[in-house]
Amino acid sequence: MDNPSQLVQYVLSGLSNGAIYALIGFGFAIIHNATGILNFAQGEFVMLGGMFTIFILSFFNLPLVPAIVLAIVFSTLVGILFERLAIRPLKNVKPLSLVIITIGASIFIRGAAMLIWGKDTHALPAFSGNAPLYVYGATIMPQHLWIFGITLLIIIANKLFFSYSIIGKAMRACAYNAHAASLVGIDVKIMVLLSFAVSSAIGSMAGIIIAPLTMTSYDVGIMLGIKGFCAVIIGGMSSGLGTVLGGLLLGLLESLGAGYISASYKDAIAFIILLLILFIRPEGLFKQKETQRV
Amino acid sequence: MKKCFISTTLFSVIVTILSICMAGTQAFAAPPIKIGALFSVSGPAAFLGEPERNTAQMVVNEINKAGGIKGQKLELVVIDTQGDPAKAVQGANKLIKDDKVVAIIGPSTTGDSMAVIPVVEKAEIPLISCAAGIKITDPIKKWIFKTAQNDALAVARIYEHLNKQKISKIAILTVSDGFGSSGREQLVAHAKAFGMDIISNETYGPKDTDMTAQLTKIRGSSAQAIICWGTNPGPAIVARNVKQLGIKVPLFMSHGVSSKKFIELAGNGAEGIMLPSGRVIVASQIPNTDRQKKALLSYVNSYKKAYKVEGDHFGGHAWDAMMLLKGAIEKAGISPVAIRDQLEKTAKFAGIGGTFNYSAQDHAGLAKDAFVLVEVKNQNWKLVK
Numbered sequence: 001m002d003n004p005s006q007l008v009q010y011v012l013s014g015l016s017n018g019a020i021y022a023l024i025g026f027g028f029a030i031i032h033n034a035t036g037i038l039n040f041a042q043g044e045f046v047m048l049g050g051m052f053t054i055f056i057l058s059f060f061n062l063p064l065v066p067a068i069v070l071a072i073v074f075s076t077l078v079g080i081l082f083e084r085l086a087i088r089p090l091k092n093v094k095p096l097s098l099v100i101i102t103i104g105a106s107i108f109i110r111g112a113a114m115l116i117w118g119k120d121t122h123a124l125p126a127f128s129g130n131a132p133l134y135v136y137g138a139t140i141m142p143q144h145l146w147i148f149g150i151t152l153l154i155i156i157a158n159k160l161f162f163s164y165s166i167i168g169k170a171m172r173a174c175a176y177n178a179h180a181a182s183l184v185g186i187d188v189k190i191m192v193l194l195s196f197a198v199s200s201a202i203g204s205m206a207g208i209i210i211a212p213l214t215m216t217s218y219d220v221g222i223m224l225g226i227k228g229f230c231a232v233i234i235g236g237m238s239s240g241l242g243t244v245l246g247g248l249l250l251g252l253l254e255s256l257g258a259g260y261i262s263a264s265y266k267d268a269i270a271f272i273i274l275l276l277i278l279f280i281r282p283e284g285l286f287k288q289k290e291t292q293r294v
Numbered sequence: 295m296k297k298c299f300i301s302t303t304l305f306s307v308i309v310t311i312l313s314i315c316m317a318g319t320q321a322f323a324a325p326p327i328k329i330g331a332l333f334s335v336s337g338p339a340a341f342l343g344e345p346e347r348n349t350a351q352m353v354v355n356e357i358n359k360a361g362g363i364k365g366q367k368l369e370l371v372v373i374d375t376q377g378d379p380a381k382a383v384q385g386a387n388k389l390i391k392d393d394k395v396v397a398i399i400g401p402s403t404t405g406d407s408m409a410v411i412p413v414v415e416k417a418e419i420p421l422i423s424c425a426a427g428i429k430i431t432d433p434i435k436k437w438i439f440k441t442a443q444n445d446a447l448a449v450a451r452i453y454e455h456l457n458k459q460k461i462s463k464i465a466i467l468t469v470s471d472g473f474g475s476s477g478r479e480q481l482v483a484h485a486k487a488f489g490m491d492i493i494s495n496e497t498y499g500p501k502d503t504d505m506t507a508q509l510t511k512i513r514g515s516s517a518q519a520i521i522c523w524g525t526n527p528g529p530a531i532v533a534r535n536v537k538q539l540g541i542k543v544p545l546f547m548s549h550g551v552s553s554k555k556f557i558e559l560a561g562n563g564a565e566g567i568m569l570p571s572g573r574v575i576v577a578s579q580i581p582n583t584d585r586q587k588k589a590l591l592s593y594v595n596s597y598k599k600a601y602k603v604e605g606d607h608f609g610g611h612a613w614d615a616m617m618l619l620k621g622a623i624e625k626a627g628i629s630p631v632a633i634r635d636q637l638e639k640t641a642k643f644a645g646i647g648g649t650f651n652y653s654a655q656d657h658a659g660l661a662k663d664a665f666v667l668v669e670v671k672n673q674n675w676k677l678v679k
Binding site: 017219 | 497526531
């Protein structure tokens with residue numbers, strides 16, 4: 001029963017899920033590019049964004065926009081605290097230990113969220129209504145447009161920030177060689193802190209804009225975090241176009257796989273891609289082979 | 295002769311004094327009757343275990359407030375299985391060996407129940423499971439009863455309705471966990487008997503956040519109705535995705551989402567969805583002639599009073615289990631054997647899940663009428679006549 005409108009629907013669904021994965025992937029890339037750490041607590045910031053928004057909406061009765069802003073501020077604070085309490089005290093350790101610490105932190109944050117907010121799933125109201133939009137016989141929600149739009153904005157902002165601003169350049173310098181960066185007067189500690197702040201802000205933003213579609217609960221971060229990680233691995237840890245393409249590709253393959261093969265393999269597809277990339281092209285699909293810039 | 299008379303008198307006096315003393319201790323400090331409860335209060339099946347624990351505790355408190363059973367108070371020993379069969383077995387062992395309970399209610403899930411069955415069978419303690427899986431009481435196990443309706447009954451309720459609507463081509467979309475695969479099994483197994491043709495048989499993962507791909511596939515098929523089998527939040531996402539894709543064929547859900555939470559999550563997407571459910575969510579709409587009405591209203595009202603939220607279908611399983619147990623203890627006393635034998639004689643007990651009739655051949659006790667079909671109308675449940 002193949003017909004064009006079905007294909008369009010698969011592609012649209014895939015792209016909109018892919019944009020979510022890309023946005024989450026960004027958070028991974030930013031911290032990795034500034035510190036060399038893989039932050040596996042990234043998914044939890046996605047959860048925090050959604051849960052904080054719902055908490056603020058119901059508890060303080062604020063309108064949506066201030067609630068979102070506050071939720072991002074709170075999540076960023078959690079990110080900063082996380083860096084100060086769990087990462088910074090352990091400065092001169094191997095990256096592997098830091099990675100394990102981030103996994104521990106993610107379990108901690110998830111547990112705390114469960115205790116504070118309970119185990120229920122919550123839905124956030126859509127930003128601009130629930131009437132689906134029709135595109136060539138396929139449908140898409142207005143919320144998907146928000147996701148595309150915000151992802152696009154964040155790519156551009158990222159590009160500008162890391163390529164043109166002094167702080168962005170300093171953060172990149174820290175990733176290449178923290179010691180050398182400190183010699184030329186860059187405060188490495190501040191840069192690391194900043195990268196955690198920025199990535200938790202982006203992660204929580206992702207969590208907020210997807211919450212009206214996917215709903216949120218204390219444990220949404222696990223799967224979304226892994227999907228974001230896949231996206232950023234496909235994209236070769238870039239904080240730009242690579243991760244976006246990685247996310248979109250992952251979303252597309254998942255959706256087409258679920259449509260034309262079987263939905264049972266949906267998550268398997270993500271993991272197979274992850275493994276294949278790590279085996280065959282660990283530098284990512286879109287990156288030139290590493291030529292260490294000096 | 296005289297000597298003999300004196301010794302007999304002496305003996306009877308001592309016996310009398312002793313029995314008075316024993317009766318006295320019973321009246322003054324009768325030890326409470328211990329009842330064990332295995333519920334998945336936390337973990338993935340917390341949506342079952344939490345209301346069940348709350349309900350069981352509430353019932354025990356009510357019984358104690360009213361003076362207990364024949365003057366003896368009840369004590370509920372709750373163990374959280376976390377939905378983990380290994381923890382359920384540990385818990386059952388503890389309840390039997392350390393707490394010396396006379397009977398156990400729960401576990402909440404079929405997996406946990408199957409795991410503890412050998413333990414309680416060996417210890418010869420009656421167990422009333424609150425899980426739905428058909429294999430818990432089929433084949434019959436001497437010490438095992440259950441209160442939750444079989445999935446097969448829910449499937450039959452939907453298929454009957456479809457027959458009436460002259461719909462025979464259906465698509466099914468089930469979650470890939472224990473609940474979903476049991477539902478899928480039953481949906482497939484009973485399709486033929488009702489003349490149903492399953493055109494599309496799709497699944498989704500319990501943590502999936504988007505089901506448009508599966509639904510697009512279903513939309514492209516000639517299915518006249520969709521049946522989704524899962525527990526929150528999956529079905530709520532399915533409901534929203536169906537609205538998004540503009541799918542016009544009717545959508546059916548399982549009794550796994552028969553709580554207000556589903557309507558809250560699915561929002562507008564929930565409108566018009568039908569599902570089989572115990573009568574509890576439409577308690578006030580049930581006609582007064584219904585035998586269950588009294589139990590339903592009493593449960594709904596006291597749960598609301600105790601916990602400020604509405605009692606649901608799942609808590610009802612624990613209410614039934616506790617009430618069945620209470621009835622058996624009242625009639626037969628507190629020995630596990632007597633409780634078991636009395637439970638098996640239960641007839642026409644009108645509870646929350648339905649009207650129970652246990653027998654030596656049937657330890658599930660419910661008939662098809664245990665389920666009613668409800669529809670979501672204006673963000674509320676409405677009984678489908």
